[in-house]
Amino acid sequence: MSDPTLLSIRNVGKHFGGLHVLQDVSFEVPAGSIYGLIGPNGAGKTTVFNLVTGLLEPSNGTIEFMGNSLVGLPPQRITHRGIARTFQNIRIFKEMSLLENVMVGMHDHLNYSPAAIFFNTGACRSAEKRARERAFELLSWVGLEHKSDMLADNLSYGDQRKLEFARALATEPKLLLLDEPVAGMNPSEKTILMEEIRNIRDRGYGVFMIEHDMRFVMGLCDRIAVLNFGRIIAEGTPDEVRNNPDVIEAYLGKEDEA
Amino acid sequence: MEWFNDFWSTYSTLVFSVGVHALLALSIWLTLSCGLLSLANAAFMGIGAYVSALLTLQLGWSFPAVLLAGGLAPALVALIIGAPVLRLSGVYLAMATLAFGEVVRITVLNLEITGGPEGLNGIPLLTEGWHIALILALTLYGLARLRRSKVGRAFEAIKEDEVAARLMGIDVDRYKLLAFVLGAVIAGVAGALNAHFTFFISPREYGFENAVDIITMAVLGGTANLIGPVLGASIITLLPELLRSLHDFRSFVNGAVLVLVVLFLPKGIWDPRRFRGWLQRVKGGRA
Amino acid sequence: MLEQQLLNALTLGSVYALFALGFTLVFGVLAVINLSHGAVFMVGSYAALALVTHFDAPLWLAILGAMLISGTIGLLVDVLILKPLRARNAPHLIPMIATIGVGIMLTSAAQGMFGAEVLRFPEETLPAGEFIVGNVHVRALELAIVAIAFILMAVLFTLIKRTQLGRALRAIAESPKAAWLLGINVEGLFHVTSFVAAALGGVAGVLIGLDFNAITPQMGQPILHKGIAVIILGGMGDIRGALIGGLFLGFAEVISKAYLSSQMGDAVAFGLLFLILLVRPSGLFGRKLERKA
Numbered sequence: 001m002s003d004p005t006l007l008s009i010r011n012v013g014k015h016f017g018g019l020h021v022l023q024d025v026s027f028e029v030p031a032g033s034i035y036g037l038i039g040p041n042g043a044g045k046t047t048v049f050n051l052v053t054g055l056l057e058p059s060n061g062t063i064e065f066m067g068n069s070l071v072g073l074p075p076q077r078i079t080h081r082g083i084a085r086t087f088q089n090i091r092i093f094k095e096m097s098l099l100e101n102v103m104v105g106m107h108d109h110l111n112y113s114p115a116a117i118f119f120n121t122g123a124c125r126s127a128e129k130r131a132r133e134r135a136f137e138l139l140s141w142v143g144l145e146h147k148s149d150m151l152a153d154n155l156s157y158g159d160q161r162k163l164e165f166a167r168a169l170a171t172e173p174k175l176l177l178l179d180e181p182v183a184g185m186n187p188s189e190k191t192i193l194m195e196e197i198r199n200i201r202d203r204g205y206g207v208f209m210i211e212h213d214m215r216f217v218m219g220l221c222d223r224i225a226v227l228n229f230g231r232i233i234a235e236g237t238p239d240e241v242r243n244n245p246d247v248i249e250a251y252l253g254k255e256d257e258a
Numbered sequence: 259m260e261w262f263n264d265f266w267s268t269y270s271t272l273v274f275s276v277g278v279h280a281l282l283a284l285s286i287w288l289t290l291s292c293g294l295l296s297l298a299n300a301a302f303m304g305i306g307a308y309v310s311a312l313l314t315l316q317l318g319w320s321f322p323a324v325l326l327a328g329g330l331a332p333a334l335v336a337l338i339i340g341a342p343v344l345r346l347s348g349v350y351l352a353m354a355t356l357a358f359g360e361v362v363r364i365t366v367l368n369l370e371i372t373g374g375p376e377g378l379n380g381i382p383l384l385t386e387g388w389h390i391a392l393i394l395a396l397t398l399y400g401l402a403r404l405r406r407s408k409v410g411r412a413f414e415a416i417k418e419d420e421v422a423a424r425l426m427g428i429d430v431d432r433y434k435l436l437a438f439v440l441g442a443v444i445a446g447v448a449g450a451l452n453a454h455f456t457f458f459i460s461p462r463e464y465g466f467e468n469a470v471d472i473i474t475m476a477v478l479g480g481t482a483n484l485i486g487p488v489l490g491a492s493i494i495t496l497l498p499e500l501l502r503s504l505h506d507f508r509s510f511v512n513g514a515v516l517v518l519v520v521l522f523l524p525k526g527i528w529d530p531r532r533f534r535g536w537l538q539r540v541k542g543g544r545a
Numbered sequence: 546m547l548e549q550q551l552l553n554a555l556t557l558g559s560v561y562a563l564f565a566l567g568f569t570l571v572f573g574v575l576a577v578i579n580l581s582h583g584a585v586f587m588v589g590s591y592a593a594l595a596l597v598t599h600f601d602a603p604l605w606l607a608i609l610g611a612m613l614i615s616g617t618i619g620l621l622v623d624v625l626i627l628k629p630l631r632a633r634n635a636p637h638l639i640p641m642i643a644t645i646g647v648g649i650m651l652t653s654a655a656q657g658m659f660g661a662e663v664l665r666f667p668e669e670t671l672p673a674g675e676f677i678v679g680n681v682h683v684r685a686l687e688l689a690i691v692a693i694a695f696i697l698m699a700v701l702f703t704l705i706k707r708t709q710l711g712r713a714l715r716a717i718a719e720s721p722k723a724a725w726l727l728g729i730n731v732e733g734l735f736h737v738t739s740f741v742a743a744a745l746g747g748v749a750g751v752l753i754g755l756d757f758n759a760i761t762p763q764m765g766q767p768i769l770h771k772g773i774a775v776i777i778l779g780g781m782g783d784i785r786g787a788l789i790g791g792l793f794l795g796f797a798e799v800i801s802k803a804y805l806s807s808q809m810g811d812a813v814a815f816g817l818l819f820l821i822l823l824v825r826p827s828g829l830f831g832r833k834l835e836r837k838a
């Protein structure tokens with residue numbers, strides 16, 4: 001793991017009015033690895049993603065991607081820099097076909113001019129054709145190619161997650177943020193997704209994921225950070241984290257409540 | 259040909275109106291396709307109409323130049339008010355654009371150069387049938403191309419989920435502005451065409467009721483694709499003519515049609531998905 | 546002179562407020578911009594006129610009858626049109642367009658039944674009398690208008706602020722779903738709101754009809770614009786804002802007509818509205834509203 005740092009979060013805090021959701025959070029996500037963020041419900045995990053993707057601004061601290069600050073950039077610029085994400089509560093474009101959903105993800109990479117659109121130039125046609133093929137490829141990759149013309153609204157929950165995954169990849173990210181990617185999937189689907197995530201890592205991309213399924217996280221991640229009540233209470237390899245007394249307490253505490 | 263000449267001399271104005279209304283319905287279709295509920299298009303039409311009529315009357319510009327100016331003038335206005343106005347969404351956007359429309363109408367009502375409440379009279383009848391047909395065809399073609407490009411997909415993504423659209427790398431504010439401004443161009447050109455076949459324009463034609471009429475055409479026809487707005491515009495324009503025999507009650511039927519369509523045809527009259535459903539049922543019935 | 550204008554402004558403003566109150570109530574509770582509210586206002590006017598001229602009803606009875614008739618129309622619109630649209634979760638543009646259709650139907654029906662010409666209440670049915678306070682001529686009619694408007698508004702405010710019904714309505718305005726979970730009969734209250742709002746609109750119609758003594762099928766249109774202006778000014782769905790906004794608009798209109806040209810007054814008013822929306826979408830007098838992102 002000598003790869004350079006992709007994402008670095010330093011001393012980040014976030015509060016909504018008097019509610020301190022994150023405090024002094026620091027960790028680094030290296031390239032070419034899978035990084036996990038775990039923690040009990042309401043710990044602030046999704047908030048970390050919202051800060052990284054520009055949907056929220058940190059109250060203090062710095063967030064850097066490949067050495068450049070992301071703070072203050074609008075979400076689309078951050079996507080442009082090479083960060084993509086999926087959502088905990090799936091946000092696909094329901095009234096569009098699967099193919100179109102994925103093609104929306106390629107927005108930044110289609111560079112034809114307005115005139116080219118109007119006159120339907122060769123350049124425009126071939127760019128669209130390539131995009132369509134690439135979208136189809138991505139859909140095949142998540143196993144949805146046979147549904148490419150269906151409306152996304154008609155997909156099952158698990159399939160919607162897969163579509164969101166394909167759409168995020170379509171933006172050609174260097175870092176992929178996954179918010180509970182296997183929620184609602186069956187074991188065999190989970191195994192397939194695990195393989196795919198490893199694939200992405202092995203191509204040199206970074207994967208940063210939030211997940212509640214411990215088996216999944218422990219089996220997949222190279223490093224893990226644990227968030228509890230807005231603070232990082234442990235950080236390290238799966239084994240280190242598993243045996244950390246603070247983590248055990250946080251999770252046992254959670255079981256007491258449940 | 260005899261009958262055609264008769265028909266044309268009686269109904270040419272009506273056919274022209276259908277064309278102009280189709281353009282207006284398409285202009286609002288464009289903004290709606292980006293999820294923007296704007297009531298400014300009647301005002302944009304008015305700006306196009308007045309600017310073009312004044313250029314013809316006072317400066318004697320050639321008709322193509324006048325049409326171009328009729329499209330660009332409202333586009334400029336849309337560009338200026340777009341940034342602040344488009345921060346609003348939903349009903350607030352509708353109300354703000356409505357207030358803007360009133361500002362335009364009342365300004366026109368009070369300016370000397372626009373002829374005040376009497377409006378402008380004696381505008382040369384320069385619009386010919388083929389002008390409207392050509393511009394309508396170009397607009398339809400352009401919008402159809404747009405729909406199938408990354409721009410059309412961006413509009414639709416914004417309409418469905420702004421946040422997700424942003425995270426796909428779409429500059430939402432810019433695309434909203436684009437939809438708003440392009441809508442203004444189409445409405446402005448429609449206004450310019452209209453001014454040059456009605457001989458006379460007045461502020462009354464560009465008020466709140468007209469804004470609502472325009473949006474009604476698009477929604478009545480259906481906004482799933484480009485056929486809907488054209489169909490809706492045709493119906494709203496022709497229905498009163500067809501119902502002439504009902505005299506005082508004809509607009510009653512007009513209103514009732516509106517209510518019934520909204521109630522029973524949720525996606526408008528032209529709804530490809532419903533048609534597909536029918537087709538499947540017919541096929542299923544045969545098999 | 547100024548005092549006389551102020552009295553006119555108060556009369557006009559209180560009717561605007563009454564009209565806007567119904568308008569804003571429907572927006573606040575049902576989340577619908579009810580563009581038939583102007584037509585319902587017009588119906589109220591004709592209803593009172595018909596009761597007075599055809600049935601020799603005394604004015605107070607005619608006003609009650611007009612309330613009942615316009616309220617019933619509001620109720621019918623809710624039950625027959627808005628309710629099915631709610632059931633299928635139609636986007637907010639759709640109910641608005643349906644109410645446009647209703648407005649067209651009502652206006653056209655009135656024109657068919659009563660003709661397009663201006664109708665007037667017979668002189669003898671209007672409250673006569675006029676007295677002079679300082680140098681202001683006060684017509685009994687104006688006094689009655691202001692009194693009726695304020696009494697109705699006071700009743701409505703008490704209802705909303707102090708009763709169980711009002712609490713339920715406020716809960717629905719916050720979130721219909723949450724209200725439903727609390728066991729509130731949301732549909733029932735939607736019907737009640739529609740009735741009350743339309744009844745208020747109808748009375749406003751009678752009062753304006755009396756004040757100007759001129760009734761036409763088109764009279765609902767300008768007041769609808771005013772109503773929209775008021776709820777922008779006062780904050781959409783804010784009933785206190787509707788009251789202040791209505792009075793404010795009445796004053797602005799009368800004063801600008803007296804001291805500016807009437808048209809310029811309107812231009813200034815809507816220009817201001819436009820700016821207000823940009824700076825404070827929740828209205829000048831409205832409390833801060835959560836805006837949908």
Ligand SMILES: Nc1ncnc2c1ncn2[C@@H]1O[C@H](COP(=O)(O)OP(=O)(O)OP(=O)(O)O)[C@@H](O)[C@H]1O
Pocket residue numbers: 016019021039040041042043044045046047048088
């Ligand atoms: N925009 C916001 N405004 C106010 N509070 C917020 C906002 N977003 C998040 N919160 C609060 O911050 C806390 C952390 O939320 P977050 O969604 O980050 O948790 P999480 O770790 O992702 O939980 P889960 O496992 O349930 O997804 C919660 O208490 C939440 O209510």
Ligand SMILES: [Mg+2]
Pocket residue numbers: 045046047088
């Ligand atoms: Mg979360």
